[in-house]
Amino acid sequence: MKSNNIVYEKLDYDVFNKRINDSLEDERLIKLGISKNPLGYTFYGYELFELTIGSGKHDLFIVGGTHGSEIIGVDFVTQLINNIPNLEDYDPNLLTIHIIPNQNPEGYDITTQTMKDINNDNLNKESYDYYLRYRIDNLINNYLKVLDKKFNNIKDILITPQVFINIIKESFKDISWSNLIDSKRGIKELSLYQNIFSNLDSYDNYSDLFKDIKIRIDNLSSRVSNPYFKSAIKRIELSLLSNELQNIIMSKNYIYLNKNIGERLYQDKFKDNNITNTKSEELSKNVSEVFNKLNIPKGSQIKFDPNGNFVNLNKNRVDNKGIIDMLNNNIIYGITPSNNILDNTDGPIGKPTIDANNFTYSYENIVLKDLLDKSYEKGRLLGTILYHSTGGVIYSKPHDDTDRVDLLTKYNNALAEVYVESSDYKIVKEGENTGYGDYLRSTFPGVLLIELSKMGGNPIGPYGDTNNYNLTIDSNIKAVNDLIKRCNEIILNNEVIEPSNKI
Ligand SMILES: [Zn+2]
Structure with a gap:
C-alpha cells in the first residue's frame, strides 16, 4: 500500500x-x-x-x-x-x-470557534497544554472521589503540596491512564514508576516538591534502557513538571470548592473565549444566551457535544435514561472532568431530546x-x-x-x-x-x-x-x-x- x-x-x-x-x-x-x-x-x-x-x-x-x-x-x-x-x-x-x-x-x-486563538504554529504546544490540564483535572477529581469516600461528602479542598503528592500517588496506583501517555503501546514497567512517588516527605511549598520529583525522575531515567519506557518517563516528567502547569498550580493553590462546582483547568484555558463567530450568528447568540442564563461554566463550550438545540445525537434514543432525568428534573452532573456541568439539560453535554414529554429523533x-x-x-x-x-x-x-x-x-x-x-x-x-x-x-x-x-x-x-x-x-x-x-x-x-x- x-x-x-x-x-x-x-x-x-x-x-x-x-x-x-x-x-x-x-x-x-x-x-x-x-x-x-x-x-x-x-x-x-x-x-x-x-x-x-x-x-x-x-x-x-x-x-x-x-x-x-x-x-x-x-x-x-x-x-x-x-x-x-x-x-x-x-x-x-x-x-x-x-x-x-x-x-x-x-x-x-461551536467547539472549533472556541479554539479560534489556536493556529497551526501553536497547535501542538497548546494541545499538549490542554491535554495536561485535562489529565490533572481528571486526577484531582478522581482523587476527590477517594477522599469523598474516606471523609463523607467533603465540601472544600485546598490543593496543598501534600495533597498534590497524594493525588499523584493515588493516580499511579491505577496506571491505566499512564499507559495512554505512551504513543505506541502500554508499558508494563510503568509500575516501577510508582516508586518515584513513594516516600516523598511532607512539603510546605511547591518549588521544593517539584525539585525533588525532578531529581527522582532524572535518577530513574538514567537507569532505564527500554526506549518506550524512556519516552513515557519523559512525557510524565513533562506532564508533572511543565513550567506552565507549575505556574498555574503555584499561583492558584488550586482550590476545588466542591466536586461539582468550582474550576476546571481545561475550562479555565478558554474562559475568556465567548461563543461567537459561528457560521450561523443565530447559533452563537442563542447558545451564549443559554450559557449566561444557566450559569454554565465559562470555557466549557470547548467541549461542546450536542447540536445547537442541545440535543446530544448519541443520547437521542427513546430508551435513554436521561429522558427520565429530564422528566423528573433530576440534578445529574457529567463525568469527570466535566462533573461541574449539569447533564441531560441545555449545556455542552446535552440531552436526549428537545422535549422529554414528546420524544423526537x-x-x-x-x-x-x-x-x-x-x-x-x-x-x-x-x-x-x-x-x-x-x-x-x-x-x-x-x-x-x-x-x-x-x-x-x-x-x-x-x-x-x-x-x-x-x-x-x-x-x-x-x-x-x-x-x-x-x-x-x-x-x-x-x-x-x-x-x-x-x-x-x-x-x-x-x-x-x-x-x-x-x-x-x-x-x-x-x-x-x-x-x-x-x-x-x-x-x-x-x-x-x-x-x-x-x-
Ligand atoms: Zn462520542
Missing part, C-alpha cells in the same frame, strides 16, 4: 469545507466517481450531505462528528477520503463508500437512518462505521433483545476483529440499546462504533502528541482497508445479511 498522506492542522468549519471541496476536485477521486449528495439542513441552516465514492452494488457507510467536540473523528474521516485512492483492496466496482463526514456541524462549529439522525434503511432494504448494506474520538475501543455487540442477535454478533465481531489488527483497539463485548449508535447496531448489520484516539481530552488533547496523532490516523486508514478487504469477501461469498435473510 502506498504510504498515507497525513495532514496535521488546526481545524474549523472553513478548513472542513475546504477539505471536502478539495476532495471533490481531486482527479484521483473523480476517477473513482466521487459525488456530493445533499441531505438537507440542520436547524441553524448548516448543510448536511454525504459523499459517495465508487459504483459497486454494496454499501459501506462511514460517519464522523456525531459529537461536536470530537473533532479528530471529522479530521480522520476527511483524511480517509483523501487516502481512499491509496487503499489497495478497494474495488470501486464492488463497493460504494458513503461518507457523512460531519454529522453535527453545529456542535463542531433529531434531523441529523433521521437522515442517517433513512440512508441505512434504503441500503438495507435493497440488500446492499455491508456495514457502518461511526467514528467517535477518545478511548481506543470498538463497540460491536448488538443488544441481546435484537432480532437475530447471534447472527449479527457473529457478523459484527468478524468485522471488529479485522479492524483491530491494524488499530490495536479493544473490542467491547457488551451491547446496550440506550444510545443512538447502539440503536443502529441493534437495527442494522455491521455497525461499529469506534473511539479513535488513545489520548484523552476532547477536542484537542489528541493533537498534543504528533506521533500518537499520526499513528492514530495512519493505523485507522490501514484498518479501513482491512475492513474493505473483508467486505469484498462478504460480497463474493454471499454472506451479506439481508432483511429477508431470517434465521
Whole structure:
C-alpha cells in the first residue's frame, strides 16, 4: 500500500469545507466517481450531505462528528477520503463508500470557534497544554472521589503540596491512564514508576516538591534502557513538571470548592473565549444566551457535544435514561472532568431530546437512518462505521433483545476483529440499546462504533502528541482497508445479511 498522506492542522468549519471541496476536485477521486449528495439542513441552516465514492452494488457507510467536540473523528474521516485512492483492496466496482463526514456541524462549529486563538504554529504546544490540564483535572477529581469516600461528602479542598503528592500517588496506583501517555503501546514497567512517588516527605511549598520529583525522575531515567519506557518517563516528567502547569498550580493553590462546582483547568484555558463567530450568528447568540442564563461554566463550550438545540445525537434514543432525568428534573452532573456541568439539560453535554414529554429523533439522525434503511432494504448494506474520538475501543455487540442477535454478533465481531489488527483497539463485548449508535447496531448489520484516539481530552488533547496523532490516523486508514478487504469477501461469498435473510 502506498504510504498515507497525513495532514496535521488546526481545524474549523472553513478548513472542513475546504477539505471536502478539495476532495471533490481531486482527479484521483473523480476517477473513482466521487459525488456530493445533499441531505438537507440542520436547524441553524448548516448543510448536511454525504459523499459517495465508487459504483459497486454494496454499501459501506462511514460517519464522523456525531459529537461536536470530537473533532479528530471529522479530521480522520476527511483524511480517509483523501487516502481512499491509496487503499489497495478497494474495488470501486464492488463497493460504494458513503461518507457523512460531519454529522453535527453545529456542535463542531461551536467547539472549533472556541479554539479560534489556536493556529497551526501553536497547535501542538497548546494541545499538549490542554491535554495536561485535562489529565490533572481528571486526577484531582478522581482523587476527590477517594477522599469523598474516606471523609463523607467533603465540601472544600485546598490543593496543598501534600495533597498534590497524594493525588499523584493515588493516580499511579491505577496506571491505566499512564499507559495512554505512551504513543505506541502500554508499558508494563510503568509500575516501577510508582516508586518515584513513594516516600516523598511532607512539603510546605511547591518549588521544593517539584525539585525533588525532578531529581527522582532524572535518577530513574538514567537507569532505564527500554526506549518506550524512556519516552513515557519523559512525557510524565513533562506532564508533572511543565513550567506552565507549575505556574498555574503555584499561583492558584488550586482550590476545588466542591466536586461539582468550582474550576476546571481545561475550562479555565478558554474562559475568556465567548461563543461567537459561528457560521450561523443565530447559533452563537442563542447558545451564549443559554450559557449566561444557566450559569454554565465559562470555557466549557470547548467541549461542546450536542447540536445547537442541545440535543446530544448519541443520547437521542427513546430508551435513554436521561429522558427520565429530564422528566423528573433530576440534578445529574457529567463525568469527570466535566462533573461541574449539569447533564441531560441545555449545556455542552446535552440531552436526549428537545422535549422529554414528546420524544423526537433529531434531523441529523433521521437522515442517517433513512440512508441505512434504503441500503438495507435493497440488500446492499455491508456495514457502518461511526467514528467517535477518545478511548481506543470498538463497540460491536448488538443488544441481546435484537432480532437475530447471534447472527449479527457473529457478523459484527468478524468485522471488529479485522479492524483491530491494524488499530490495536479493544473490542467491547457488551451491547446496550440506550444510545443512538447502539440503536443502529441493534437495527442494522455491521455497525461499529469506534473511539479513535488513545489520548484523552476532547477536542484537542489528541493533537498534543504528533506521533500518537499520526499513528492514530495512519493505523485507522490501514484498518479501513482491512475492513474493505473483508467486505469484498462478504460480497463474493454471499454472506451479506439481508432483511429477508431470517434465521
Ligand atoms: Zn462520542
